[in-house]
Amino acid sequence: MKKDYFLKAFGGAALLVVMTALSVGPALAAEPYHLGVNLAITGTGALYCKDGVDAIKLAVEEINGQGGFMGKHPIELFVRDTHTKPDVGVREAKDLILRDKVRAILGTYSSAVAVAIKPVAQEYKVLHIAAISNSENITKVKFSPYTYSVVPNSYMQAKAVALGVAELAKKKGWKEYVTIASDYEWGRSTQNNFVQLLQQAAPDLKLKKEFWPRLGETQFTSYITAIMAQKPDFVYGSVASKDNVAWMKQAKAYGFFEKIPYPGSLVSVSELIIQAKTITRGLVGLCRAPFFAHMDVPMMANFVENFRTKYGRYPSDWAVMEYDAVYALKQGIEKAGSIDTEKVKDAMKGMTIDTTRGKLYFREIDNQLSCSSYLGVVADDPKYPFPIYHDLVEVKGPDSWRPEAEITAARAKD
Amino acid sequence: MDTSLLLSQFLSGLSRGMVLFLIASGLSLIFGVMNILNFAHASLWLVGAYFCYSFWVLLQGYGFGMWVSIGLAALTLAAIGWVIEVVLIRRVYDRELPEQLLLTYAMVLIIGDLIKLTWGVEDRIIARPPLVEGPVFFFGIPFDSYFIFVILVGFAVAIGLWWFLQKTKYGHIVRAAVFSREMVSALGIPIPRIYTGVFVLGIFIAGLAGGVQAPVGSITLGMDMAIVVQAFCVVVIGGFGSLLGTLVGSIIVGEIYAFSILFWPQGALVLIFVVTAVVLIIRPWGLFGTPMRA
Numbered sequence: 001m002k003k004d005y006f007l008k009a010f011g012g013a014a015l016l017v018v019m020t021a022l023s024v025g026p027a028l029a030a031e032p033y034h035l036g037v038n039l040a041i042t043g044t045g046a047l048y049c050k051d052g053v054d055a056i057k058l059a060v061e062e063i064n065g066q067g068g069f070m071g072k073h074p075i076e077l078f079v080r081d082t083h084t085k086p087d088v089g090v091r092e093a094k095d096l097i098l099r100d101k102v103r104a105i106l107g108t109y110s111s112a113v114a115v116a117i118k119p120v121a122q123e124y125k126v127l128h129i130a131a132i133s134n135s136e137n138i139t140k141v142k143f144s145p146y147t148y149s150v151v152p153n154s155y156m157q158a159k160a161v162a163l164g165v166a167e168l169a170k171k172k173g174w175k176e177y178v179t180i181a182s183d184y185e186w187g188r189s190t191q192n193n194f195v196q197l198l199q200q201a202a203p204d205l206k207l208k209k210e211f212w213p214r215l216g217e218t219q220f221t222s223y224i225t226a227i228m229a230q231k232p233d234f235v236y237g238s239v240a241s242k243d244n245v246a247w248m249k250q251a252k253a254y255g256f257f258e259k260i261p262y263p264g265s266l267v268s269v270s271e272l273i274i275q276a277k278t279i280t281r282g283l284v285g286l287c288r289a290p291f292f293a294h295m296d297v298p299m300m301a302n303f304v305e306n307f308r309t310k311y312g313r314y315p316s317d318w319a320v321m322e323y324d325a326v327y328a329l330k331q332g333i334e335k336a337g338s339i340d341t342e343k344v345k346d347a348m349k350g351m352t353i354d355t356t357r358g359k360l361y362f363r364e365i366d367n368q369l370s371c372s373s374y375l376g377v378v379a380d381d382p383k384y385p386f387p388i389y390h391d392l393v394e395v396k397g398p399d400s401w402r403p404e405a406e407i408t409a410a411r412a413k414d
Numbered sequence: 415m416d417t418s419l420l421l422s423q424f425l426s427g428l429s430r431g432m433v434l435f436l437i438a439s440g441l442s443l444i445f446g447v448m449n450i451l452n453f454a455h456a457s458l459w460l461v462g463a464y465f466c467y468s469f470w471v472l473l474q475g476y477g478f479g480m481w482v483s484i485g486l487a488a489l490t491l492a493a494i495g496w497v498i499e500v501v502l503i504r505r506v507y508d509r510e511l512p513e514q515l516l517l518t519y520a521m522v523l524i525i526g527d528l529i530k531l532t533w534g535v536e537d538r539i540i541a542r543p544p545l546v547e548g549p550v551f552f553f554g555i556p557f558d559s560y561f562i563f564v565i566l567v568g569f570a571v572a573i574g575l576w577w578f579l580q581k582t583k584y585g586h587i588v589r590a591a592v593f594s595r596e597m598v599s600a601l602g603i604p605i606p607r608i609y610t611g612v613f614v615l616g617i618f619i620a621g622l623a624g625g626v627q628a629p630v631g632s633i634t635l636g637m638d639m640a641i642v643v644q645a646f647c648v649v650v651i652g653g654f655g656s657l658l659g660t661l662v663g664s665i666i667v668g669e670i671y672a673f674s675i676l677f678w679p680q681g682a683l684v685l686i687f688v689v690t691a692v693v694l695i696i697r698p699w700g701l702f703g704t705p706m707r708a
Contacts, residue, residue: 044536211679216640218631219433221426221558222672222682228556229419229676242537246631249542253558255549 033073033339035060035329036080036102038093038113039132043084045109048270048318052132053079054311055303055319056106059326062306069333078102082113089113090120097124103341104129106325111135118144125341129328131321134288139366140402141410146345148367150325150355152288155402158190160373160395161264161286162197165234167393168263168284168375169202174233176208180223180247182240183212190238194264198236208232213247215240220247224254234261234284257283267378269316276386283378285389289320289357290374292381292388299327300356314384324355328369360397365404370397422555423672429561431668432568433630436623437641438648438660439571440616446655447592447612450503450514454521456642458617461494462487462624463633464529467538470628480543484625491621492614499613504606522638529635538633546629560629567626571619572661579657588612592655647690653703662701 037056039049060075068074078100082089089110096102097120104127108114111133121128122144129148130138136155139147152160168174181191195207209230211223227235239247248265251257257280267285269292291314294300303323307315315323331354333339336347352361353369360370376389441455466487473479502521506514542560549556579585591598591608599605627633644667652663667686674682693700 209679211675214640214683216634216636218627218637218640219430220631221429221561222423222675223679224558225419225422225426225672226676226679229422242632242634245537245539249539249631250558253542253547253549253560255556259556 031073031339032076033069033333034078034100034102035075035326036078036093036096036100036105036126038080038082038089038096038105038107038117040084040089040109041079041081043082045082045084047274048132048268048316049109051270051316051319052109052322055307055315055323056326058303058307058310059323063326063330069330069339070337073333073339082107082109084109086110086112086116090116093117094120097121097126102126103339104329104344106131106322106329108133111138114138114147118142118147122146127329127341127345129325131325132318136402139368140407142414143366143411145349145367146341148328148348148362148369150328150369150371151321152371152373152397152400153368156368156395156397156400157286157288157373158193159197159400160375161236162194163201163395163400164286164373164375164393165198165236165263165284166201166205168261168391169205169233171391172233172261174205174261176206176230176232177234177236178209178211178227178230178232179207179236179238180211180213180227181238182215182217182243184215184240187212187215187238187240191236194236194238213239213243215243217243218246220250221254223247224251224256228254228256228259232260234263236264237262252280261377263375268318269314270318272378272388273314273316273386279378279387281378281380281387285376285378287317287374287389289317289324289371290389291315291320291356292384293372293374293392293394294357297356297358299354303356314386320356324357324369327355328353363401363404365407368397368401370401372396373400418553418555419676421552422557423676424669425552425555425557425561427669427672428665429558429564429668430671431665432561432565433623433627434641434644434648434667435568435661435664436564436571436619436626438645438652438664439575439657440619440623441645442649442652442655442657442660443575443619444613444616445649447588448503448507448609450506450613451511451518452503452616453515453518453642454525455616455620456638456645457522457525458491458494459620459624459627459641460633460638461525461529462491462621463628463637464533464538464624465490465621466625466628467533467540467633470540474541477543480540480629483540484622484628487625487628488618488622491624492618495614495617495620496610498617499610503613504609507609526635526638535635538628540629540633542629564626564630567622568664571622572657575619575657584611644686647686650690650700651693653700656700656702656704659700659702 039052040046060077064074078096080092080096082092093105096105106129109132114130114133115137127146131150134151134153136153139149179191181187213223261284263284264286268287269290291300291304332344332348336343350362350364357371362369372394374394376392378387379390381388437456437459444450444452466483469483469486470480473483506517546560550559579589587603595605648663648667649660651666652659670685671682674685
């Protein structure tokens with residue numbers, strides 16, 4: 001009996017060892033990390049997203065070269081095309097979670113998709129890192145602890161324009177300005193916000209006149225000549241997207257931007273590269289993550305070099321931010337000491353991370369990265385085959401993000 | 415306020431007026447001759463703009479692509495106009511105005527949906543060739559070079575229509591038909607064919623106007639409804655059926671708009687309607703219209 005018992009106990013122990021070796025062992029050594037990418041590879045968003053996907057691939061290659069996350073979890077990428085359509089974006093995100101069993105989703109191009117997949121990611125306990133879409137509502141209201149943002153959000157960008165303009169005004173001696181905004185809710189509120197923020201930042205600047213073309217205006221010539229007649233030091237515009245094309249095209253045809261600074265329109269590195277020949281020099285642009293602002297950060301210098309070696313071109317804002325998103329995830333996993341999503345999301349809360357844009361941190365209240373917004377004057381540079389920003393103004397995240405009290409107040413209405 | 419400033423504002427008003435004239439002239443011609451109030455005129459104008467875009471996409475490799483596209487858009491619309499006249503408009507000549515309006519308004523909705531099906535909801539943009547991309551200067555005043563072309567087309571259409579109506583045999587028949595269909599018919603001239611011809615000509619001009627509009631800004635859904643009301647103001651002020659009236663009305667509306675933006679930006683659109691209302695009260699037949707029309 002004793003012998004039998006001994007044998008059974010020994011056999012059981014041996015079986016346990018084998019089972020451990022078979023199941024837990026390989027898991028510790030090489031359980032792959034399924035990483036989902038939800039971006040617009042076709043459609044109007046493709047221009048920005050292609051760079052984003054390429055940067056993610058580069059980051060994954062680098063990390064897998066060291067064995068994967070924590071040196072032992074090789075990353076498997078699952079890239080889904082949203083066709084720049086919000087409904088497709090949401091469908092693909094669900095598919096990534098349910099079929100591909102991803103632990104995190106990087107994206108997204110459209111803020112509508114970001115807002116829509118936020119509750120889905122939360123429900124299935126999947127991390128969600130926004131790196132291109134930047135509506136403030138992604139992190140401000142209906143907060144999800146699984147959603148992080150590594151892109152300066154719409155509020156930060158708007159405030160950065162006001163602060164940046166105030167600083168440029170000081171530098172250049174600007175005194176008076178004029179606004180032109182589409183006559184409806186968004187146009188009026190954007191103009192109003194800007195005027196108020198600028199009033200606080202630079203009380204001496206005088207708003208000389210306001211122009212309110214109706215929504216759907218197709219011909220702005222009379223506005224253009226009337227604004228030029230005012231001879232303002234600069235013009236602030238918030239013209240609705242489809243009208244904006246007409247406005248910019250016609251204003252350009254009047255030589256408007258060569259005469260009058262027009263700060264605040266989004267001129268990302270993509271535009272600088274693609275419109276290298278045609279873009280108006282002297283335009284005051286706003287962007288989200290220009291690599292040339294941080295060439296002194298070793299991580300950025302490395303990234304630019306590797307990106308250029310692999311793809312033969314310079315990385316855009318969108319590439320920079322998606323690359324940072326992958327490395328934010330890497331550092332979160334390392335801090336958590338596990339790829340378990342619950343642990344990673346808790347580890348990332350308030351975490352300080354190394355990014356290509358320097359040391360930044362996630363704010364606890366909304367998981368928003370303390371990243372900067374950038375303003376500058378478009379000008380040629382001998383170092384690059386395209387114009388970059390001169391007189392660069394970097395508005396830091398903590399100087400531009402919405403005060404926590406306002407976020408708490410907004411969430412009270414959720 | 416210096417004169418160069420006023421001249422600059424005048425030129426921008428003139429260019430706006432010419433865009434309106436290109437739409438309103440076809441509208442006025444069709445109403446003047448056929449007594450059909452074509453509410454869908456601006457919708458066809460928009461279709462012209464979309465066609466111009468499609469042709470331009472095909473031809474953009476060529477330097478002349480955009481210019482040819484404008485012409486092709488006008489010809490395409492002429493063909494569409496012919497189909498619409500034969501299939502639909504012909505059937506409502508003898509109906510009351512409300513019934514005609516119902517038909518043409520239905521066309522607005524149908525055309526709007528067809529545009530959505532064909533070209534989608536995204537905005538379409540034609541990149542202008544370098545020749546008309548930048549400003550030209552008159553006495554140091556900048557002016558959008560493309561609008562020089564718009565103004566030239568506007569005057570060309572005005573002169574062309576005037577020459578056609580006043581100097582050609584067909585023009586004489588068309589004018590005669592305005593006054594007495596029976597008499598023209600009695601002379602053995604087929605009235606339906608004249609009407610078809612006039613409608614096709616009107617829609618041809620709408621297509622041309624759409625093509626000319628396409629490179630101005632972006633081409634978007636709903637552009638037609640935004641402009642059709644102003645086109646109606648133009649014909650009301652100038653007088654329905656009067657070519658000269660339409661030209662003068664267009665310039666008046668364009669200049670009111672331009673100068674009110676300079677002096678009173680909030681009231682630009684209001685002023686146009688105030689002037690239209692005043693004309694309706696004092697001279698219901700418009701500045702150059704004829705008071706008594708059958």
